[in-house]
Amino acid sequence: MDKADTAFILASAGLVLLMTPGLALFYGGMVRDKNVLGTIMQSLFMIALISIEWVYLGYSMSFGPDVGGVIGDLSWFGLKGVTGSPSPDYATTIPQTVFMVYQCMFAVITPALITGAFAERVRFVPFLVFSVLWAVLVYNPVCHWVWGKGGWLGRLGVLDFAGGLVVHLTCGAAALAGVLVLGARKGFGRVSFMPHNLPMTVLGTGLLWFGWFGFNGGSALAADEIAATAFVATHFAGMTGMLAWVVMEWVVRGKATTLGAASGAVSGLATITPAAGFVGPNSAIMIGAIAGIVCYLAVSMKGRIGFDDSLDVVGIHGVGGVIGTLCLGIFASTQVNPGGVDGLLAGSSAQLGKQALGVAVVGGYAFIVSWLLFKVVHAVLGMRLSDEAEAQGMDLTEHSETAYNN
């Protein structure tokens, strides 16, 4: 056991936890003022809901003893056997409880990320039902395939440092399914939906960026050179993501916006996530720039296709997750991480194929299962607000609150 590693992962878990309230504010600022609390609640409440799921199902399904490469069994139900002594298989220098709670924070934020796609139009209770089922049927299996000992994608050599596949692609694919099943907000394309509080969105961005150091740096699971590499790659990708996005919109639309800076930073951060511990700083800079440009184009296309992905989850997390996972296969270098792999630029094309397989499998699986889940929950419980409630705003109709009473 290493006390320094333990201190680092404890602090990192705190940082990753803080990302979920950060996300709540990031999303909350972008909706209309009548929906700010409903939107915040959909992120914030995941801390409670998914943490419970994690204790009884999630941790065991994701990291428990492997069954056929596809799922962990339930022998760690209720954290049975998960103690202060290190696990022999994961993060062997820190207490397993610390690893467990660190991973819990990832499970919490992933379904929260999806909520941006269907913001301002979904009922609270059906949403909760969907989220728990999604965690069980999508997050836990994919997490096991990629990170669980014996998981089949991991065994094939598919790499994901901190969650490009497990977190960003799963939530992006689910977001796409949600938009397709649930449809657009009333008036979408006819009236413009103005963000009601952009300073709040910037606050959320700051919290996310800060927390992302724990997310990516902490994924080294030790306070070592790899953690430093991942930390630095994270910052630089956030930096170029922001710059590239803002330059794009400046060129295309004539103005650099605050919302563009915030979105661009998040696109860079999301995209570097799978590659963070495998690439050097200059590669991270390239990856962030690619992210800012491609995600900007993806988000601008949304309007033309007519998808109401309200807060751009598909364009940022889905697209970012795909690009980042593939970029790992291009930019990875064993000079940076001796325990990692060489990518295309280091003369090896094999990893890129594996990464593409990971994208196809995870993207396809997450999309199909999420689509079915949305269909089923929508059919049984009705996920959409009534027209009247949507007009009134979900803060009042779903939570009997109003955010601002000046």
Place this chain on the structure above:
Amino acid sequence: MELNTGDTAFMLIATALVMFMTPGLALFYGGLVRSKNVLATIMQSFFCLGIVSLIWVVYGYSLAFGPDVGNVIGNLDFVFLNNVSWETGTGRTIPDILFCAFQLMFAIITPALITGAFAERMKFSAYLLFISAWVTLVYFPVCHWVWGGGWLADMGALDFAGGTVIHINSGAAALVCAIVIGKRRGYGRDAIHPNNLPMTVLGAAILWIGWFGFNAGSALTAGPIAALALMTTQLAAGVGALGWVLAEWKIQGRPTTLGAASGAVAGLVAITPGCGFVTPVWAVVIGGVAGVLCYLGIILKTKIGYDDALDVVAVHGLGGLWGALATGIFASVGAKGLLYGNPHQLTVQAIGAGAAIFYSVVVTFVILKVIDAIVGLRVDSEGEQQGLDVVEHSEVGYSI
């Protein structure tokens, strides 16, 4: 040296904390302006995360911390972070690349601090040019002089976490900015009220927590000096708030939230250069004096009549200057100041501060004049009336 996982863990977290200060500063400043300028003000801090990081990679780190050339600047060995490895370097127990990232966060927030001086009236394009030129011509050299093995370091100037490099430097530049760019329309005639003080308090709180990473992290190792720096930081901040609030209560008749937030920042600024050199008792004195002194600085500003919109000169300039001198007076841990029988230290501190002020004032002035000639510094009068958010960014902060 061998990598120490404890030090590395500590510095990873400290670096994240210092990064967090820049969004914190964006909110601190954003709350203080009028609502028509809130996003532009936020953007001027937040965007430093992008622009300065890029410059740092390309040549900034090399100029600041590259092998010394003539005691004034680093050479170009570290351009594009060449030769900066993820192994530990000489004399440090953390990866080189982590030290580079930690120092980057300081380079980001320093120019962001200046933006408070020209809030509510500068063009975004002029801002980008200014930030790029200023970090290149002012921050990197001064940083090298003090921390990169330059002439101030050789002279023995003490600056634990950036009193001279960050606060005096940005405060002096802020004074020049306020004067060269000129007053906001209606300054002194119309009341200009902060749009969102709770946001400013949130920003102050983020700055305060981030400052633990800033000051304690500057020990570069998780040991007794880091603990001392953390404690002195906390005391100076708390007493700084106290000093400011008592002073304004006495002079203006009411204690204000804004005063508490500003006073805390003033205390934090003042303890920055000395936090690892002074004992907790002297930290209380340093913070308390800073609170009162910086408050008086603002009164002085109103008398003189320059429009340092968000009081960068009074808080960072004056607070930093006091902190640098106070370090020369009260230092007793790892160095000796005036009170501990070494008056020479105070002289050295004064020379360091004077050099930074002089250099920053002159170069900032030239940079501003050149940019004014190329693209113009200010938005036009109509744009200023409408607000920078709409004119410069096509956005509005609040639709509530």
